[in-house]
Amino acid sequence: MSNTKQRIYSAIVLILVVAMALFLGPMVCIGVVLALGLLMVDELYCNFLKRKRFDTNYFIAQAILLLPFLYMNYWDTSLYLNYVVVDLALALDT
DSSP states (O other): OOHHHHHHHHHHHHHHHHHHHHHHOHHHHHHHHHHHHHHHHHHIIIIISOOOTTSHHHHHHHHHHHHHHHIIIIIOOOHHHHHHHHHHHHHHHO
16 A cells, blocks of 8 residues: 555545544544643654653653643533633743
8 A cells, every 4th residue: 555545545544544533522522632642742742852651750740741631621620710721821831
């Protein structure tokens, strides 16, 4: 299979996964975003930085993504915390 065909098939599969997550509701969509975030951290740590997967820093990097994500999306779902995070992001962006 050529590289172009493989990329087209990968894009189609990714579109189907995203469409299915959106169809199944917000909790499933948040779970898919979490899984993709963990995969991205893994990809950056292992392939971009060329570090070992079962290193202590690998688990720290995963926890830095996982713990705030779980807290903000599952444990504390109040809108106040989301407003604080958005306001901080806007303030730090300028």
